[in-house]
Amino acid sequence: MLNIDKSKPVLVTGASGYVAGWIVKRLLEEGVTVHAAVRDPQDPKKLAHLNELAAVLPGTIRYFKADLLENGSYAQAMQGCAIVFHTASPFKLDVSDPQKELIEPAKLGTRNVLETANKTESVQRVVLTSSCAAIYGDCADIEKTPGQMFTEDVWNTSSSLQHVPYAYSKTVAEHEAWAIVGRQSRWDLVVINPSLVLGPGLNPQATSESFNLVRQLGNGKMKAGAPDVGFGAVDVRDLAAAHVHAAYLPHANGRHIVSGHNTSLPGIAATLLPKYAAYPVPRRTLPKWLVWLAAPLADKSTTRKFVSRNVGYAWRADNSKSIRELRILYRPLQVTMQDMFQQMIDSDQIPRR
Ligand code: NAP
Numbered sequence: 001m002l003n004i005d006k007s008k009p010v011l012v013t014g015a016s017g018y019v020a021g022w023i024v025k026r027l028l029e030e031g032v033t034v035h036a037a038v039r040d041p042q043d044p045k046k047l048a049h050l051n052e053l054a055a056v057l058p059g060t061i062r063y064f065k066a067d068l069l070e071n072g073s074y075a076q077a078m079q080g081c082a083i084v085f086h087t088a089s090p091f092k093l094d095v096s097d098p099q100k101e102l103i104e105p106a107k108l109g110t111r112n113v114l115e116t117a118n119k120t121e122s123v124q125r126v127v128l129t130s131s132c133a134a135i136y137g138d139c140a141d142i143e144k145t146p147g148q149m150f151t152e153d154v155w156n157t158s159s160s161l162q163h164v165p166y167a168y169s170k171t172v173a174e175h176e177a178w179a180i181v182g183r184q185s186r187w188d189l190v191v192i193n194p195s196l197v198l199g200p201g202l203n204p205q206a207t208s209e210s211f212n213l214v215r216q217l218g219n220g221k222m223k224a225g226a227p228d229v230g231f232g233a234v235d236v237r238d239l240a241a242a243h244v245h246a247a248y249l250p251h252a253n254g255r256h257i258v259s260g261h262n263t264s265l266p267g268i269a270a271t272l273l274p275k276y277a278a279y280p281v282p283r284r285t286l287p288k289w290l291v292w293l294a295a296p297l298a299d300k301s302t303t304r305k306f307v308s309r310n311v312g313y314a315w316r317a318d319n320s321k322s323i324r325e326l327r328i329l330y331r332p333l334q335v336t337m338q339d340m341f342q343q344m345i346d347s348d349q350i351p352r353r
Contacts, residue, residue, distance in 0.1 A: 014088025022240035028059030068109025098165035139313035195232025230315030232259035260330030
């Protein structure tokens, strides 16, 4: 049983996002007052799903306008909060200016939120949504990793502004968070490092990059086959539980790999075939040389260096700390994938067959 103190509000940054939505839902179910920080509190498209939840669940939601790049803009939202869930950070792969679009909001945004925590007496704990991308940059990194297994002790040293800048943004942001927490002792930091997040969105028109990937499994873009890119995968509902447990289990500390399954692109596609055989889900694994030749032509954000260092490597991470210390029970990958795929068909993001 979690001992949830319902008398104090909590702040969720980026509350309009895919991952944050499920965290807010869990908190509202528990009767917590959620201060939801969003860029535009007037945008009905981004907030309708949260309003619908708040109308039927015991908790209360209050919106606050805030932007990662406006210093001090989270101060009002954080007032009186015991816990801060810092989830806001851009998750997109196709960017033209990675410094402005990814690194600055991730790093300066983390600094902005945590420095506000320093000034807000009520804050006791910050739960930061980092990523497995702060642990590894390329699948090939596994070859230099002790025991050929990613763990919480490992940091991404292979990403840069030029190479996999999203992973670089998550790495510099998490480093920044550890540096800031280390300079004080009133609040503590618990970090969640999710692998690729999958599963249905509370807002079916979610903009997270997770949806772009699954869309390609159903819209015919990968009907010739999928490259053998390895990664971990976690259900968004399990990830929300991990955040809430990280907030309210007193012993929670440090980093946590939150990843239910070591898998790959062909691996997640295979989970769809038993139910969605009528769809152009990739059935073949493309040879690496073909991916190397074709990928940069098909998608400008996929470089040949990325293909060389990510195709054909098995991805393995140790999720035992999350099971032991955050008490996470991971649901089967097939359930996650089929729930998400079905939602994307029902919301016309994947053409119905
Ligand atoms: P998402 O739906 O795109 O959520 C990102 C959130 O960040 C949105 O609420 C967005 O606000 C907010 N945001 C972006 N730039 C901002 C800015 N300048 N000021 C204020 N808010 C800003 O993506 P997600 O998948 O839920 O990602 C949430 C977190 O999980 C991120 O930290 C991401 O790095 C992490 N993560 C995701 C995955 C995954 O596979 N999805 C895996 C590991 C870690 P708007 O709604 O206003 O755009």
